[in-house]
Amino acid sequence: xxxxxxxxxxxxxxxxxxxxxxxxxxxxxxxxxxxxxxxxxxxxxxxxxxxxxxxxxxxxxxxxxxxxxxxxxxxxxxxxxxxxxxxxxxxxxxxxxxxxxxxxxxxxxxxxxxxxxxxxxxxxxxxxxxxxxxxxxxxxxxxxxxxxxxxxxxxxxxxxxxxxxxxxxxxxxxxxxxxxxxxxxxxxxxxxxxxxxxxxxxxxxxxxxxxxxxxxxxxxxxxxxxxxxxxxxxxxxxxxxxxxxxxxxxxxxxxxxxxxxxxxxxxxxxxxxxxxxxxxxxxxxxxxxxxxxxxxxxxxxxxxxxxxxxxxxxxxxxxxxxxxxxxxxxxxxxxxxxxxxxxxxxxxxxxxxxxxxxxxxxxxxxxxxxxxxxxxxxxxxxxxxxxxxxxxxxxxxxxxxxxxxxxxxxxxxxxxxxxxxxxxxxxxxxxxxxxxxxxxxxxxxxxxxxxxxxx
Numbered sequence: 207x208x209x210x211x212x213x214x215x216x217x218x219x220x221x222x223x224x225x226x227x228x229x230x231x232x233x234x235x236x237x238x239x240x241x242x243x244x245x246x247x248x249x250x251x252x253x254x255x256x257x258x259x260x261x262x263x264x265x266x267x268x269x270x271x272x273x274x275x276x277x278x279x280x281x282x283x284x285x286x287x288x289x290x291x292x293x294x295x296x297x298x299x300x301x302x303x304x305x306x307x308x309x310x311x312x313x314x315x316x317x318x319x320x321x322x323x324x325x326x327x328x329x330x331x332x333x334x335x336x337x338x339x340x341x342x343x344x345x346x347x348x349x350x351x352x353x354x355x356x357x358x359x360x361x362x363x364x365x366x367x368x369x370x371x372x373x374x375x376x377x378x379x380x381x382x383x384x385x386x387x388x389x390x391x392x393x394x395x396x397x398x399x400x401x402x403x404x405x406x407x408x409x410x411x412x413x414x415x416x417x418x419x420x421x422x423x424x425x426x427x428x429x430x431x432x433x434x435x436x437x438x439x440x441x442x443x444x445x446x447x448x449x450x451x452x453x454x455x456x457x458x459x460x461x462x463x464x465x466x467x468x469x470x471x472x473x474x475x476x477x478x479x480x481x482x483x484x485x486x487x488x489x490x491x492x493x494x495x496x497x498x499x500x501x502x503x504x505x506x507x508x509x510x511x512x513x514x515x516x517x518x519x520x521x522x523x524x525x526x527x528x529x530x531x532x533x534x535x536x537x538x539x540x541x542x543x544x545x546x547x548x549x550x551x552x553x554x555x556x557x558x559x560x561x562x563x564x565x566x567x568x569x570x571x572x573x574x575x576x577x578x579x580x581x582x583x584x585x586x587x588x589x590x591x592x593x594x595x596x597x598x599x600x601x602x603x604x605x606x607x608x609x610x611x612x613x614x615x616x617x618x619x620x621x622x623x624x625x626x627x628x629x630x631x632x633x634x635x636x637x638x639x640x641x642x643x644x645x646x647x648x649x650x651x652x653x654x655x656x657x658x659x660x661x
Contacts, residue, residue: 218333219342221387222326223349224380225285228292229319230353232377233261233312235361237485237615238492239370239503243308246370252423253305255619257312258489262612263419264316265323266605267412270461271403273324273601277396281325281332285388288321289381296374296381311374316608323604331588331596332394340585344525347580348518350607355514355573358488362507407453407460414445415609419616426620465591465599470533473657474587475606480649481541481579482610483642486618487548487572490638491565493622494554498631499561509562512570520577533582534657538650540579545646547571552639554632586657617641 236243236258244254276284295314302308327346334342364373421438428434453459466472488510495506527536550568553561587603588596618638626634 217387218329218391219345221384221391222285222329222342223345224384225289225322225326225388226346226349227353228289228322228377228381228384229261229265229315230350231357231360232292232296232373232380233315233319234354234357235364235373236261236312237489238358238361238507239365239373240489241493241496242365242370242503247302247304247308249305249308251623252427253309255423255616255623257309258619259419259612259616260309261312261316261319262608262615263415264313265319266607266609266612267415268317268320269323269605269608270598270601271408272320273328273604274403274598276321276325276328277596277598280393280395281328282388282391282393284321284325285329286385288318288325289385289388291315291318291321292381293378296377299374300371300378319608323608324601327584327588327600327604328596329391329394331600333391340525340528340581343584344521344581347521347524347584350580352514352518352521352577354485354488355510355517355576358492358510359507359514362502362504366502366504404453404456404458404460407449407456410445410449410452411460414442414449417441417445418613422613422616422620426624461602462595462598465595465602468590469656469658470586470590471599471603473653474533474537474583475603476652476656477537477541477579477649478583478587478603479606479610480645480652481544481576482607483614483617483645484544484548484572484649485611486614486616486645487551487639487642489615490618490622490635490642491551491569493619494631494635494638495565497626498635509566510569512566513573515573516570517573517577517580520574521580524578524581527578528582528585532659533586534653534659536578536582537586537653537657540575540577540582541646541650541653542575543578544572544575545643545650547573547575548639548642548646552636552643554635614642614645 240254240258243249249257272284291314295311295318298307298311298314302311330339330342330346361373364370364376417438421435421442424432424435424438453461453463492506495501495509496503524536524540547568547570550564550571553564556564584603588600591599618641621641622634622638625637
């Protein structure tokens with residue numbers, strides 16, 4: 207069956223959703239169970255912090271590369287490759303007894319996500335049209351945003367009942383089912399995809415992003431004004447400047463900055479990056495509830511059920527609002543509601559069970575905002591670019607998600623641990639959550655200033 211007469215099926219859609227869950231549900235569950243993993247494997251604070259953020263970092267660093275290769279060699283092939291890498295990564299975590307195998311598993315999970323995210327989103331655009339595409343994007347978004355919403359509860363529940371390693375046994379099973387459902391789908395690729403690869407651009411970008419993550423860790427250990435910290439942040443600025451200079455002169459580009467001339471794509475990608483940094487809220491709240499309030503991982507995960515329910519419900523609402531209002535209004539409404547949800551969680555002076563009620567409501571509003579934002583933003587990012595660029599555009603958009611998630615988590619956890627060193631977990635949680643409020647406000651501002659007001 208050729209690509210031109212193939213009609214997207216529910217079987218394929220289920221396979222694509224299961225594929226994206228490999229990262230957003232299973233890999234992201236570490237945001238809740240990291241204290242258990244640290245205790246089980248005897249990991250140092252720096253190692254567990256790296257393990258939490260490195261999966262998103264690897265995904266962000268290589269997602270554009272994988273998106274371009276998927277366009278060239280086949281999106282089905284790269285979806286299946288990503289699922290295979292996730293099986294290997296999850297197996298490493300199941301077998302892990304020390305830091306090296308644990309970190310290897312997390313790196314492989316990140317590389318798996320880099321293959322899966324742009325390839326599956328490009329398959330959605332290739333095999334679903336019109337309202338069916340918007341429906342498919344909604345379900346795909348449920349796998350991403352909804353997976354994150356379920357990750358905290360799922361991770362805590364499985365870890366409490368069976369042990370944390372069973373999370374990754376289930377990840378292997380889900381990946382194998384997804385592999386079987388996607389297998390046999392006619393290949394989709396760009397016939398005139400550019401040859402060659404921008405290895406210099408990739409190298410400069412990796413150096414800059416690794417320096418940024420190391421700088422964040424150094425700031426926690428040695429202070430923001432330490433020579434090592436300032437040197438690493440200086441390397442980030444110099445690296446990104448050289449990267450931009452080089453990319454504008456390359457024939458084959460790692461990131462084609464011309465895509466950002468499109469205000470729809472620029473606004474969707476930038477706001478997506480900034481809103482994903484707010485994912486740091488999840489690790490701050492889960493760590494605070496377990497270390498500061500004495501809750502178990504499973505109990506703290508229960509408080510996120512409102513997040514899960516609301517994000518799943520409101521993703522379809524976001525689709526409806528997209529059709530009725532256009533993209534800009536629901537893209538603004540979503541982060542505003544998320545801001546209110548995180549703001550409620552900052553009320554750490556509330557004692558006893560009343561604070562858990564506040565957190566539950568805050569989680570629900572957090573999920574509501576993300577759900578309303580998800581489909582309009584994703585559809586905006588891929589609907590305003592040429593077919594030949596959709597793989598690269600999808601890669602950049604999901605790179606924004608992954609890097610935002612990685613940096614937001616690393617920064618939030620660093621701020622929390624720095625303030626909790628004195629033993630004042632209330633103050634630590636407040637500082638970490640305020641960091642996320644600032645990121646959310648910046649996301650709203652980027653939409654206001656960039657995304658055109660058009661239905």
